[in-house]
Amino acid sequence: MKKFTPMEKSAFFKTKVSSNYFEVRNEISLKTEESDFKASSTYEIVMKKTPDEDYDLFVDRLKFKVNGKEIENKFSKVSDEYFKCIFPIKLLLNEENFELANYEEIKNRIIEKDKQLQDEMEGDGLKYIRDQFFEKTNSYEKLSEFIFSLGIIKTLESAMQRYSFEKKSKFDWTSPIVGKTVWQLKNADEAKVSGEYIYQNSHQSELLNYFNQYRIENNLEEIKEEVLIKSALKQQINYENETLFFTESKTDISIEIGSFLDYQETLFLKSVM
Numbered sequence: 001m002k003k004f005t006p007m008e009k010s011a012f013f014k015t016k017v018s019s020n021y022f023e024v025r026n027e028i029s030l031k032t033e034e035s036d037f038k039a040s041s042t043y044e045i046v047m048k049k050t051p052d053e054d055y056d057l058f059v060d061r062l063k064f065k066v067n068g069k070e071i072e073n074k075f076s077k078v079s080d081e082y083f084k085c086i087f088p089i090k091l092l093l094n095e096e097n098f099e100l101a102n103y104e105e106i107k108n109r110i111i112e113k114d115k116q117l118q119d120e121m122e123g124d125g126l127k128y129i130r131d132q133f134f135e136k137t138n139s140y141e142k143l144s145e146f147i148f149s150l151g152i153i154k155t156l157e158s159a160m161q162r163y164s165f166e167k168k169s170k171f172d173w174t175s176p177i178v179g180k181t182v183w184q185l186k187n188a189d190e191a192k193v194s195g196e197y198i199y200q201n202s203h204q205s206e207l208l209n210y211f212n213q214y215r216i217e218n219n220l221e222e223i224k225e226e227v228l229i230k231s232a233l234k235q236q237i238n239y240e241n242e243t244l245f246f247t248e249s250k251t252d253i254s255i256e257i258g259s260f261l262d263y264q265e266t267l268f269l270k271s272v273m
Contacts, residue, residue: 017057018049020047023269024268025040025042025268028265029265033259040068041066044063045059055102057091059088059090082130090105098156103143106143110133110137149180151173152267152269154171169185170182170202171184171235175253177261181233182206183201183202184202186199186200197236200231207255208223211257229258232254237249248271249267251267251268
């Protein structure tokens with residue numbers, strides 16, 4: 001593929017982006033010494049190209065369920081009520097990187113939902129969820145960082161980088177307990193043909209540091225002994241022809257820290273258009 005100037009590159013990616021509708025399944029298995037947790041969430045994502053608007057992509061989340069059911073737990077439901085305010089997300093496509101285009105809309109939705117929830121509820125549970133959510137979303141910078149840390153947005157952004165391996169050479173993913181993990185592409189030449197991207201963790205030593213922070217915050221003993229750390233991230237993206245219209249994406253993440261943590265996650269998107 002020929003080299004583009006920044007303006008040509010941006011125009012190329014915008015013309016290659018297509019609207020799509022995905023079924024999404026997110027499976028997480030998390031084992032520690034204290035707990036053994038498994039959950040599966042399903043939802044649908046609509047990704048629309050909007051050339052006549054002042055943004056490039058419109059992303060909305062629909063029909064969210066956990067373990068095949070609507071959320072019933074009171075506090076989980078409150079948390080999801082706040083989280084739903086983020087959608088729909090409007091994005092600018094800037095040389096195949098995303099930029100948040102509707103901060104004010106989202107902020108107003110959050111304010112309106114917050115007023116409703118405070119009118120309907122009170123107590124420490126609501127305050128805790130509210131404080132945690134507002135800490136992540138109370139400025140343009142924080143909200144952008146939060147949105148672009150979401151697995152679904154990371155996947156869409158990664159798909160946009162099909163032809164930009166200088167961008168795809170690094171990949172980050174945010175996981176429970178260990179937070180943001182940073183990965184380095186191992187198989188660039190093979191990936192260009194197969195669409196399968198295999199990454200290795202480029203900050204292995206930091207995994208234990210993050211995990212120890214979690215343990216200390218939860219009144220558990222810090223791990224000071226040497227432990228075997230194993231991690232892997234693989235992403236398969238299937239495209240239609242030479243466009244950025246992708247039909248399936250599967251991301252698998254595995255992080256093991258000795259006998260203290262076994263974390264597995266799969267995020268699967270399938271086009272239903």
